[in-house]
Amino acid sequence: MENAELARxxxxxxxxxxxxxxxxxxxSSTLEIDALLRQVTRTTGADSxxxxxxxEVTGALEPHTGNRVPPSILERxxxxxxxxxxxxxxxxxxxxxxxxxxxxxPDDPRIRRPSRxxxxxxxxxxxx
Numbered sequence: 001m002e003n004a005e006l007a008r009x010x011x012x013x014x015x016x017x018x019x020x021x022x023x024x025x026x027x028s029s030t031l032e033i034d035a036l037l038r039q040v041t042r043t044t045g046a047d048s049x050x051x052x053x054x055x056e057v058t059g060a061l062e063p064h065t066g067n068r069v070p071p072s073i074l075e076r077x078x079x080x081x082x083x084x085x086x087x088x089x090x091x092x093x094x095x096x097x098x099x100x101x102x103x104x105x106p107d108d109p110r111i112r113r114p115s116r117x118x119x120x121x122x123x124x125x126x127x128x
Contacts, residue, residue: 012103015101015103016101016103019044019101020099020101022043022044023040023043023044023099024099025043026039026040026043033051033065034065034067037049037050037051037065037066037067038067040067041067041068047068047070048066048067048068048069048070049066049067049068050063050064050065050066050067050069050077051063051064051065051066052064052082055081058081059083059084059085060081060082060083060084061081061082061083061084061090062081063077063078063080086112087110087111087112088109088110088111089102089108089110089111092110
């Protein structure tokens with residue numbers, strides 16, 4: 001049983017590392033934001049991709065731009081603010097200054113419940 005769990009964890013970590021490497025390559029390929037988001041969407045196989053920037057006053061992450069965000073959730077995403085201090089996923093990424101990946105957002109305890117419902121996908125990545 002332990003070996004099977006270790007193998008599963010290793011596969012999961014490998015998927016995360018491959019995703020981060022692919023995103024890193026996409027980020028270094030262009031400075032044009034729309035082309036970058038399209039490339040990240042293709043590279044990761046994500047349903048949609050967005051850029052969130054830190055509000056200097058509140059410290060909250062606010063949506064800036066996105067690619068392929070479904071119209072049915074667009075207004076909800078535009079209005080949503082992520083408080084990094086309240087979400088270990090984003091706080092860990094900011095504190096460690098490294099990119100993070102969650103391949104199962106609905107069940108990831110590091111991501112607050114409202115954030116889990118803000119998007120259409122079960123995957124998320126965060127890069128400070």
